[in-house]
Amino acid sequence: MKRLTVITVVVLSLLLSSAIVFSMVEIREENGIKKVIIKPDIKGDKTRGGGGAKASGYTIIGWNDLGMHCISPRFKEMAILPPYNTLMVQVIQKGNPPRIVTTGITVEYALLNNKTVSGKTDFWQYVKDLFGIDLPEGMGLTGNGLSGKMQPAGDHFEATGIPALPYDDTMKWNPYQKAIVTLKDKNGKVIDTTEVVIPVSDEMHCEKCHASGGVAAKGINTPTVEGNILTLHDQKNGTNLMAQRPVLCAECHSSNALGTQGQQGVPSLSRAMHGKHATLGSNAPGCYDCHPGPVTQCNRSAIEEMGPSSKGPNCEKCHGNLLQMADSLNQGRQPWIEEPSCANCHKSYSTGQNLYRNSKGHGGIYCATCHNSPHAWWPSRNSDDNYQPIKLQGKAEAIGKCSVCHTNNPSGKIH
């Protein structure tokens, strides 16, 4: 089969995150509005990193561009998404006024207890077949590894395409890996550090229906779930994917996550997947059957009404259900590029035509610098997400303490 020779990876990752620690969360009712409060004394936080922040004269805050990156569990037969996390950091030189800086300092990252990819995935065995490029084991699609130097990019630093996997070096599965981010001065002296969650999950439950004997494998019985899916695809669409393994879905179905154009006349991967599965009536999957997932729980904000509800992950509240997702795509919505906006519900907080993750507010600070990654908006239900606001201002809420950046006592508001 014709392989892609070049792939521009733009952004990838499916989603979000989730809920592990609730014990420190308190729900309080003020003027009839329920508020979620996470208590500052989350264990371990005081003993880690930090400390030097006040003395350093700098504030460093990082986030993953997406609240969750989803990867295929195996690549031998088919690939939906490869390993690809993007870490973003803003450095603010404290002062009156404070300044966003990218010169005179360097920023490095290293995944914690996660120095090797060895034995964790078969991605590097098939990357040439799938993406048309030779990559040494451990190197991601844009040349970055599990540790390295972050690149200045205008008003922030970034490391794109980090090939993070949801296993640490003891092979413990954890979809919330952490990066230690280190700020150094021009002589290489460490000024400050922070810890950022690098969310990545391979939790996909296609097997629920596509395993042999499942509702979506009638008369199909190959040795693997992937084989069953490819066989079904071949039967329904006259393709010959079984003979072309490993198959990159986005080679024919365009994906803005991968920057692939796909084939003329073939629906985008988002439209094909949501559209087809929306037509299945009582067999239709839920969001967590494909997006990670009942264990990972990528939607993990503890803000009431924005995180999960008692009934489930609550994705529909902002994205609509499968049918509505499919409709919006049929009507021309660009997958990955046109997403829900804060202003849908918070009228005066518009990000215009921009995605939340690319938007800036107060003083040129990114929304995500103060509010965190999508779906992990502070406070998060995962205590590791809350490390930074607790370190900087003693509580897991949006960064709102003026002295985190200003050395005077400014008047006015952030918004």
Ligand code: HEC
């Ligand atoms: C809750 C059940 C369920 C889950 C979970 C599920 N599917 Fe399906 N899927 C179906 C059913 C039912 C069909 C239709 C089968 C048929 O037409 O015989 C289908 C059809 C498909 C098709 C064929 C579409 C066509 O007609 O050309 C593909 C490809 C597919 N699924 C991929 C996946 C992948 C990949 C996953 C996991 C990321 C997944 N599905 C998860 C139930 C499911």
Ligand code: HEC
């Ligand atoms: C060689 C090209 C090719 C590859 C690779 C490919 N597909 Fe397809 N796919 C097609 C074509 C062609 C159709 C039929 C489109 C149509 O009928 O409009 C289709 C249809 C589908 C449909 C049904 C859409 C619908 O609305 O009925 C789904 C779902 C789907 N593909 C998922 C996948 C997944 C998942 C993968 C990766 C495992 C994949 N495809 C890989 C070419 C491809």
Ligand code: HEC
């Ligand atoms: C059958 C599997 C499946 C189910 C069920 C599913 N998704 Fe997806 N979703 C995918 C795949 C695969 C992609 C990646 C497509 C790509 O790479 O472009 C995706 C991408 C997305 C995207 C980004 C692309 C876009 O269209 O903007 C959003 C948002 C999304 N899904 C939301 C949802 C929500 C909300 C639900 C539940 C209502 C849901 N998905 C259910 C498989 C699924």
Ligand code: HEC
């Ligand atoms: C409170 C609203 C809200 C809820 C609930 C929500 N999302 Fe989102 N989602 C958004 C917003 C806003 C964006 C756009 C983020 C951006 O612009 O950077 C987004 C983006 C996405 C994307 C594109 C990639 C990314 O992370 O930016 C996917 C995929 C997605 N959501 C899936 C889901 C799934 C699956 C669920 C449920 C588990 C869910 N969302 C729940 C608001 C929500």
Ligand code: HEC
């Ligand atoms: C589907 C509607 C919806 C969307 C979309 C949405 N929110 Fe919310 N948000 C709410 C609701 C409801 C509340 C709780 C009531 C309130 O405080 O306004 C809330 C509360 C908040 C709070 C806590 C306010 C406080 O004082 O406790 C923050 C911060 C917030 N949202 C930020 C965001 C950001 C950032 C976005 C865009 C990425 C966003 N919201 C998108 C519905 C939404």
Ligand code: HEC
């Ligand atoms: C310098 C830090 C900072 C920046 C930058 C920032 N915010 Fe906020 N934002 C806050 C704080 C602090 C609050 C109050 C949160 C609370 O009450 O828990 C807030 C509240 C909000 C709320 C909730 C309002 C409500 O209903 O109570 C929304 C929505 C919001 N911000 C959206 C955005 C968007 C969109 C951007 C980027 C365009 C942004 N913020 C940039 C710090 C910031």
Ligand code: HEC
């Ligand atoms: C995350 C860092 C950050 C936080 C937190 C923050 N600011 Fe700022 N603020 C900035 C930056 C950066 C500028 C832009 C300075 C410039 O170049 O003019 C700025 C500018 C301002 C300005 C206009 C310029 C000046 O200094 O007179 C005011 C007023 C201001 N902030 C008030 C506040 C107040 C009040 C708070 C707390 C409620 C706050 N800020 C919290 C980073 C921050």
